[in-house]
Amino acid sequence: MSNQRVVELPVLDEPVVPCCPPLTERPLTAEEAERTAAMFKALGDPVRLRLFSLVASHAGGEACVCDISDVGVSQPTVSHHLKKLKDAGLLSSERRGTWVYYRVEPGVLAAMGQLLGAAAR
Amino acid sequence: MSNQRVVELPVLDEPVVPCCPPLTERPLTAEEAERTAAMFKALGDPVRLRLFSLVASHAGGEACVCDISDVGVSQPTVSHHLKKLKDAGLLSSERRGTWVYYRVEPGVLAAMGQLLGAAAR
Numbered sequence: 369m370s371n372q373r374v375v376e377l378p379v380l381d382e383p384v385v386p387c388c389p390p391l392t393e394r395p396l397t398a399e400e401a402e403r404t405a406a407m408f409k410a411l412g413d414p415v416r417l418r419l420f421s422l423v424a425s426h427a428g429g430e431a432c433v434c435d436i437s438d439v440g441v442s443q444p445t446v447s448h449h450l451k452k453l454k455d456a457g458l459l460s461s462e463r464r465g466t467w468v469y470y471r472v473e474p475g476v477l478a479a480m481g482q483l484l485g486a487a488a489r
Numbered sequence: 490m491s492n493q494r495v496v497e498l499p500v501l502d503e504p505v506v507p508c509c510p511p512l513t514e515r516p517l518t519a520e521e522a523e524r525t526a527a528m529f530k531a532l533g534d535p536v537r538l539r540l541f542s543l544v545a546s547h548a549g550g551e552a553c554v555c556d557i558s559d560v561g562v563s564q565p566t567v568s569h570h571l572k573k574l575k576d577a578g579l580l581s582s583e584r585r586g587t588w589v590y591y592r593v594e595p596g597v598l599a600a601m602g603q604l605l606g607a608a609a610r
Contacts, residue, residue, distance in 0.1 A: 391545040391593075398561070401539040409533025411526065418522040424512040440519070472512075477605045484602035 391483055407480060410456035415441055416449045424472045432467035512604055528601060531577035536562055537570045545593045553588035
């Protein structure tokens with residue numbers, strides 16, 4: 369193994385890029401599946417998926433808890449779910465004044481889309 | 490929103506086609522999120538995701554439990570997970586003799602990929 373090719377990346381506040389080839393190419397290893405399943409799991413909750421779509425479709429491509437009021441759960445619950453989406457590498461966040469603003473991580477989604485889309489060919 | 494783009498689809502043993510526009514277009518409704526989250530949830534388990542990739546990448550595009558031996562769980566557990574993937578509309582199945590063969594539902598995956606990929610643009 370060449371150490372020159374191994375780059376240690378900061379874990380927090382960096383895009384988490386999926387590891388894996390299209391699903392038709394070869395079976396995922398246990399480790400690859402572990403990493404990728406976490407992203408699918410984050411989108412596997414209806415409230416989180418709705419919140420995710422709210423952020424993704426919000427003007428300017430970002431939203432804070434202050435922009436979200438109609439999903440039928442309390443503001444602390446919204447914050448909790450947004451943090452889970454961030455922890456899964458699907459959203460990034462930036463604090464500005466009182467609020468934390470979330471935006472979609474484009475690279476990760478494109479890679480997930482490719483993972484799935486390629487499997488459908 | 491145009492109602493002309495909404496199609497009611499049969500529920501049982503038919504391909505389950507996601508209902509929804511790209512995530513950047515507008516927030517999902519509660520009902521749309523409920524339907525789509527079930528698919529992401531099915532892929533949100535590492536063993537299920539591995540099994541899914543095994544089926545997707547298997548010769549001929551299909552596999553039965555008899556083809557799967559190296560995921561570290563028992564055959565009944567494999568069957569249980571394959572059924573969950575089928576229930577979520579991600580796999581279809583056909584019994585031939587002793588075995589049930591599973592294959593990936595192409596349309597659904599393409600649609601999921603589009604849902605995500607489009608959000609990343």
